[in-house]
Amino acid sequence: MGSVNVPELVVIDFSKEGLKPGSSSWSSACKDIRQALENHGCFIALYDKISSQLHKSIFQAADQLFALPTELKVQNINEKPYHGYVGQLPIVPLHEGLGIDYATTLEGAQSFTNLMWPNGNDSFCETAMSFAKTVAEVEKMAVRMVFESYGVEKYAESHVEATTYLLRFLKYRAPEEGESNNAFPTHTDKSFFTLLHQNHISGLEVRARNGEWINVVFPPSSFVVMAGDACQAWSNNRVLSAKHKVTLDKSTKESRYTMAQFSFLSKTKMIAVPEELVDDQHPLQFNPFVHIDLLYFYETDQGRKSQNILKDFCGTPV
Ligand SMILES: O=C(O)CCC(=O)C(=O)O
Ligand SMILES: [Fe+2]
Secondary structure, eight states, rough: OOEESSSSEEEEETTTOOOTTTTTHHHHHHHHHHHHHHHHHEEEEEEESHHHHHHHHHHHHHHHHTSOHHHHTTTOOOTTTTTSOOOOOSSSSEEEEEEEETTTSSSHHHHHHHHHHHOOOHHHHHHHHHHHHHHHHHHHHHHHHHHHHHHHHGGGHHHHTTEEEEEEEEEEEEOTTTTEEEEEEEEESSSSEEEEEEOOOOOOEEEOOOOOEOOOOOOEEEEEEEOOHHHHHHHTTOOOOOOOOEEEOTTTOEEEEEEEEEEEEEETTTTTTOOGOOSSSSSOOOOOOHHHHHHHHHHSHHHOOSSHHHHHHBBBOO
C-alpha cells in the first residue's frame, strides 16, 4: 500500500488524501521509507503541489538566473562551504550552480534576488520562495516519517524546528563533440536530506547498498528524497547516504537543470544519535556534532581524501 516500485526505487505519494500521522497509509509509508533509505539511500516522492505551473515557473526562473553575466553570478558568495556559486571549474566543466541560503524565508529569498537583480525581480523571488516552501513541506513529512519509523517521533519536532534550507539551482550543459559526458562526479551529500527536482533531462545515478547503480527516472511532480551523511550519522549507520553522480546522455543537445534543496540543522542543535538507536547490537558509532562543522571538515585535505568521512569526522573509537 502507498508505494509501487517504478522501476527500482520506492515511490511514495505524498499528495495522498489522509496521509496523516496515525493513519494506516502513514504507517505503511513510514515502513517503506525506512526500508528504501536503508537499501537505496533514497526514494521518490510524488507531490502534486509541484504543479505543472510551478515546475514551469521555477525552470524559467533558473533560465533567467543562468543567463546573467558570470561577473554577477560569482557574487553569490557564502562563507559556508558549497553554498555559493560554483562554475567554470575544469574538473566539472559542464556544471554550474548557485545557492539561496534560508530559501524558505523572505529575507533569504530577497537578499539573493537583490544581489542578482539590484533593480529587483519580484517574480523570481516569489517563485523561488514558493518552490522552496513546497519542497520543505515534503522534507518535513519525510523527517517525521523517518523518526517515527525508528520509534523516536518525540524528537521530530525539535529537529524540524532547527532545520534550515539551502536551495541550489544546478545546470549541466550538454557536452560538446568529443567532450566527456560526466556531468558531476560521485559523492555523498553532507545534508540531512536532499530533495531533487529535475527538468525533462535525466542523468542522476544512485549506488544502492548492494553496489548496483540505479538510473533514476523522475515521474512528473516528483522529487528524489536522498539521505545525506548527517542522516546516516543520526541513524547510527542504519540509513545509507548513497553515493551518486550525474551522467548526461552523449547525444543530448539540451541542458539538464536540477533544483536541489538541502536541509541542515542550525548550530543550536547538534546531530546526535537518539539513545533509542543504541544497544548491544548497535553500539554508538558517532559522536554528536554541529552540522556545519561536517562541511568545514569536508573542505580540509583530510576530509576531501577520506574514504569514510563520518568515521573520520565523528566516529567513536572502536
Ligand atoms: O543534479 C542532480 O540530480 C544531482 C545533484 C547533486 O547530487 C548535488 O548537487 O549534490
Ligand atoms: Fe549530491
